[in-house]
Amino acid sequence: xxxxxxxxxxxxxxxxxAAVAAKKAGNDSILILERDHELGGILNQxxxxxxxxxxxxxELTGPEYASRFIDQVKELQIDYxxxxxxxxxxADKTVTAMNREDGMFxxxxxxxxxxxxxxxxxxxxxxxxxxRPAGIYSAGTAQRLVNIEGFMPGKEIVILGSGDIxxxxxxxxxxxxxxxxxxxxxxxxxxxxxxNIVQCLDDYGIPLLLSHTVVDIKGKERVExxxxxxxxxxxxxxxxxxxxxxxxxxMLSTGLIPENELSRSAGVDMNPVTNGxxxxxxxxTSIEGVxxxxxxxxxxxxxxxxxxxxxxxGEHAAAxxxxxxEAASAEEIRVKATGGARYTVPTTVSLDRLGDLLxxxxxxxxxxxxxxxxxxxxxxxxxxxxxxxxAPGEMEQVILKKEQLTAxxxxxxxxxxxxxx
Amino acid sequence: xxxxxxxxxxxxxxCLVTVEMENGEILNVTGNxxxxxxxxxxxxxxxxxxxxxxxxxxEGSDFTRLPVKTASDIPKSSIFAVMEVINHAHAKAxxxxxxxxxxxxxxTGVDVxxxxxxx
Numbered sequence: 001x002x003x004x005x006x007x008x009x010x011x012x013x014x015x016x017x018a019a020v021a022a023k024k025a026g027n028d029s030i031l032i033l034e035r036d037h038e039l040g041g042i043l044n045q046x047x048x049x050x051x052x053x054x055x056x057x058x059e060l061t062g063p064e065y066a067s068r069f070i071d072q073v074k075e076l077q078i079d080y081x082x083x084x085x086x087x088x089x090x091a092d093k094t095v096t097a098m099n100r101e102d103g104m105f106x107x108x109x110x111x112x113x114x115x116x117x118x119x120x121x122x123x124x125x126x127x128x129x130x131x132r133p134a135g136i137y138s139a140g141t142a143q144r145l146v147n148i149e150g151f152m153p154g155k156e157i158v159i160l161g162s163g164d165i166x167x168x169x170x171x172x173x174x175x176x177x178x179x180x181x182x183x184x185x186x187x188x189x190x191x192x193x194x195x196n197i198v199q200c201l202d203d204y205g206i207p208l209l210l211s212h213t214v215v216d217i218k219g220k221e222r223v224e225x226x227x228x229x230x231x232x233x234x235x236x237x238x239x240x241x242x243x244x245x246x247x248x249x250x251m252l253s254t255g256l257i258p259e260n261e262l263s264r265s266a267g268v269d270m271n272p273v274t275n276g277x278x279x280x281x282x283x284x285t286s287i288e289g290v291x292x293x294x295x296x297x298x299x300x301x302x303x304x305x306x307x308x309x310x311x312x313x314g315e316h317a318a319a320x321x322x323x324x325x326e327a328a329s330a331e332e333i334r335v336k337a338t339g340g341a342r343y344t345v346p347t348t349v350s351l352d353r354l355g356d357l358l359x360x361x362x363x364x365x366x367x368x369x370x371x372x373x374x375x376x377x378x379x380x381x382x383x384x385x386x387x388x389x390x391a392p393g394e395m396e397q398v399i400l401k402k403e404q405l406t407a408x409x410x411x412x413x414x415x416x417x418x419x420x421x
Numbered sequence: 422x423x424x425x426x427x428x429x430x431x432x433x434x435x436c437l438v439t440v441e442m443e444n445g446e447i448l449n450v451t452g453n454x455x456x457x458x459x460x461x462x463x464x465x466x467x468x469x470x471x472x473x474x475x476x477x478x479x480e481g482s483d484f485t486r487l488p489v490k491t492a493s494d495i496p497k498s499s500i501f502a503v504m505e506v507i508n509h510a511h512a513k514a515x516x517x518x519x520x521x522x523x524x525x526x527x528x529t530g531v532d533v534x535x536x537x538x539x540x
Binding site for chain 2: 044047064067147149150173176199202203387389394
């Protein structure tokens with residue numbers, strides 16, 4: 001097997017953008033490993049528009065957005081292997097993978113970029129009582145059936161969870177002639193983007209039932225209906241509020257989980273909040289030379305952010321291969337999330353490696369109206385930005401200039417927080 | 422005076438925009454944080470449009486569906502008429518992004534085009 005400097009695990013939006021950036025940064029020895037039969041990842045089944053507003057200043061569909069990067073990968077003659085499953089990543093960056101042509105093979109890489117994406121939370125993780133009839137799908141599986149395979153999963157639909165894929169599928173099923181009864185959401189707010197609620201539910205009069213959940217599934221061979229009840233502040237169903245909805249299909253859009261089995265077995269330190277690796281300003285994990293980007297790092301709502309982060313991971317991987325890791329001139333700065341901010345990416349910053357700007361991305365744990373996003377450098381507030389609304393379904397960011405950080409001599413900690421005044 | 426509350430979809434901000442109207446005339450637009458919100462709100466209360474995305478059957482390839490979209494936005498009221506035409510359309514491989522699959526769909530004056538390359 002040919003050897004490579006940089007092995008990228010996953011050929012979706014993150015892996016593609018990382019590969020293109022690493023190549024443009026001067027590395028000529030890059031391999032993408034993809035388990036599907038084509039590049040592009042989940043974008044191939046996301047046939048709706050709205051991708052690329054930030055990056056390309058136009059509204060592309062998922063396949064169009066993917067093709068912009070796939071074309072670049074091909075033009076830049078970056079190697080990739082399809083139908084290839086990565087089995088293991090060792091702490092010394094040896095990647096073990098297999099496919100039908102090559103069998104099992106190992107590549108001793110100098111740098112590895114984790115870009116495996118995420119997967120959907122399944123029914124088994126939700127504790128819904130009832131039999132196991134046909135007609136229960138995760139929203140993404142249903143999306144693949146409709147958009148790639150060309151099958152309709154059902155005609156009368158209830159959707160549990162208001163994640164973006166569920167919202168998009170509510171509209172998609174309506175377009176294809178199905179009746180979407182409602183979208184039930186356990187939390188008092190939606191987990192999806194505002195524009196998706198407007199364009200996928202409001203446009204077609206599909207009710208969004210906040211603080212509601214499915215408490216029973218009726219049907220033994222095929223779903224016949226579900227019982228939905230209101231829940232209290234502790235997410236417990238309120239007796240007496242149960243209502244039966246007839247349906248032949250229940251779709252679940254109840255959250256995405258970064259797919260980090262390979263990262264864990266490699267020994268990468270994981271953030272329990274995001275279920276993704278801890279990374280520094282270069283998107284490097286706790287293992288030197290192993291980088292992470294995209295949904296395997298933290299689940300995104302905008303692919304533009306994925307491409308942007310992945311490009312940085314790719315550049316830093318190329319720089320690492322070229323120069324190795326120089327001893328840092330100062331201790332790393334910690335980045336901490338408090339008071340409403342649930343986590344930050346990155347969690348550490350080295351001023352030596354940082355470019356001109358530091359972008360810190362984070363999510364909040366509840367809906368905040370007319371609140372402030374604040375940044376403290378060792379207790380001194382340097383950012384106090386008013387926001388009309390901050391919601392858990394939409395990733396937030398603050399951008400700090402390197403001068404701000406270097407001006408603060410001996411800086412130890414950057415704190416990102418949400419304040420009401 | 423009539424008040425309509427809209428959520429701007431121009432960007433992920435999702436500004437809550439209020440349009441004040443009287444006898445079908447827009448008096449005031451508030452709540453938007455940029456020009457896009459103003460334009461969106463004015464259009465949304467007078468002439469709402471959408472881009473429709475779907476798939477059509479494709480022959481001569483391992484793929485069974487070809488993703489498509491309307492080349493530009495169409496009136497919101499024409500969505501289901503457009504879907505009806507799309508549901509009966511076929512395409513033949515090879516297809517390139519931007520190839521016209523249906524001309525002037527449902528009398529909207531807008532073409533339906535392919536959104537992926539299928540060899």
